[in-house]
Amino acid sequence: MFQGIDFDLEPGELMEVHGPNGSGKTTLLRCIAGLFKEESGHVDVAGEERPLYLGHKPGLSLLLTPLENLRWYLALQGREPRREDCLSALRRVGLNGSHLVPCRSLSAGQQRRAALARLVASSAPLWLLDEPFAALDESGREIVLSIAQAHCHGGGAVVCATHEDLGLADARRLELAA
Amino acid sequence: MIALAQAGRDLRIAFRSRGEAAHPLAFFALAATLFGLGLGSDLETLGLVAVVAIWVIALLSCMLAAESLFRRDFEDGTLEQMLLHGRPVFLAVLGKLAAHWCVSGLPLVLFAPLVGFMLQAPAQALPVLTLSLLIGTPTLTMVGAVAAALTAGLGRGGLLVALIALPLYVPVLVFGAGASVVAASGLSALPQLLWLLAMLAAAVTFAPFAVGFALRLSQEY
Numbered sequence: 001m002f003q004g005i006d007f008d009l010e011p012g013e014l015m016e017v018h019g020p021n022g023s024g025k026t027t028l029l030r031c032i033a034g035l036f037k038e039e040s041g042h043v044d045v046a047g048e049e050r051p052l053y054l055g056h057k058p059g060l061s062l063l064l065t066p067l068e069n070l071r072w073y074l075a076l077q078g079r080e081p082r083r084e085d086c087l088s089a090l091r092r093v094g095l096n097g098s099h100l101v102p103c104r105s106l107s108a109g110q111q112r113r114a115a116l117a118r119l120v121a122s123s124a125p126l127w128l129l130d131e132p133f134a135a136l137d138e139s140g141r142e143i144v145l146s147i148a149q150a151h152c153h154g155g156g157a158v159v160c161a162t163h164e165d166l167g168l169a170d171a172r173r174l175e176l177a178a
Numbered sequence: 179m180i181a182l183a184q185a186g187r188d189l190r191i192a193f194r195s196r197g198e199a200a201h202p203l204a205f206f207a208l209a210a211t212l213f214g215l216g217l218g219s220d221l222e223t224l225g226l227v228a229v230v231a232i233w234v235i236a237l238l239s240c241m242l243a244a245e246s247l248f249r250r251d252f253e254d255g256t257l258e259q260m261l262l263h264g265r266p267v268f269l270a271v272l273g274k275l276a277a278h279w280c281v282s283g284l285p286l287v288l289f290a291p292l293v294g295f296m297l298q299a300p301a302q303a304l305p306v307l308t309l310s311l312l313i314g315t316p317t318l319t320m321v322g323a324v325a326a327a328l329t330a331g332l333g334r335g336g337l338l339v340a341l342i343a344l345p346l347y348v349p350v351l352v353f354g355a356g357a358s359v360v361a362a363s364g365l366s367a368l369p370q371l372l373w374l375l376a377m378l379a380a381a382v383t384f385a386p387f388a389v390g391f392a393l394r395l396s397q398e399y
Binding site: 030033034035036037050051053055056057058059060061062063064068069071072073075076077078081102 | 179180183184187190191194195250251253254255256258259260261262263264265270397398
């Protein structure tokens with residue numbers, strides 16, 4: 001799919017991955033996440049904790065509420081899914097009143113926000129975001145950017161595959177050819 | 179803790195989609211009723227065949243339920259999150275399978291005495307029939323899950339699940355139905371039940387790892 005890619009991502013860095021459709025942005029992120037076995041070469045992720053992966057699929061059960069989905073996500077990692085923490089994470093992404101509604105009754109944008117609440121609640125140092133702005137409105141976009149920047153300032157790292165220009169001056173950029 | 183969280187989530191989902199979750203039991207009850215009607219009023223024949231029929235129907239019911247075990251999670255992406263963050267994955271898988279059995283297997287066990295009574299199965303065979311289903315259906319769930327996991331990435335894996343699972347179901351059926359038949363004739367079914375237990379122990383030990391591994395493969399599309 002692609003070859004000759006070599007980069008080191010340091011704590012505090014945000015890297016945008018650009019490229020036309022089918023150039024392998026998703027595959028690259030899934031390789032880093034460990035969901036896709038690379039044919040050659042290797043990926044090293046420092047630390048014990050698995051990276052956070054936000055892909056095309058929302059990773060939400062449509063029959064559960066955003067709150068239940070988030071609590072399951074945290075419990076899966078062996079963390080105590082405290083209701084207060086989850087609620088504040090959902091508030092942060094702008095889902096104030098809808099945490100008690102099953103996800104299938106939410107709009108596409110709200111579902112995306114429910115998935116984004118994982119970023120706020122996560123303790124993973126490395127975030128892999130695949131088209132995080134899909135279905136989001138302007139304020140949702142702002143929220144993602146500010147959460148991602150706050151994560152980088154806190155010593156985390158972000159790899160973000162996108163078609164848009166994020167407008168971040170200090171971001172690194174990786175171009176994948178078709 | 180991880181297994182409990184996963185099982186709790188799956189039970190909650192099953193509760194929210196009750197109609198779908200009741201399919202295996204509905205199939206079980208319907209097939210058994212039709213079987214009784216088909217064999218007619220010859221009570222002696224019916225009683226002899228009933229215990230075996232109940233086992234076969236329970237087996238098919240478990241297989242039908244297994245087919246869709248991972249489909250929804252695969253489509254909404256919760257499966258990839260489970261594989262990514264479930265630490266260790268086999269515990270999350272174990273929780274998932276336990277919840278699945280509670281929804282698709284346990285009701286069959288609970289209803290088996292009633293269905294057996296309806297089909298005129300010999301009274302002395304009913305306890306052993308129920309017990310053999312209680313030990314046997316979790317094994318069927320585990321084996322079916324391995325087949326379902328192998329086909330999770332294929333969309334509709336219906337027939338493939340059957341082809342993979344059926345050969346492995348056969349020993350469970352042989353000893354499960356065998357135990358009930360032996361009990362119907364008044365002999366001790368202990369050897370067959372012990373074999374069933376041994377198969378359950380092996381399934382619980384190996385299936386969660388096999389399922390985890392197969393699900394990982396399903397992500398590589």
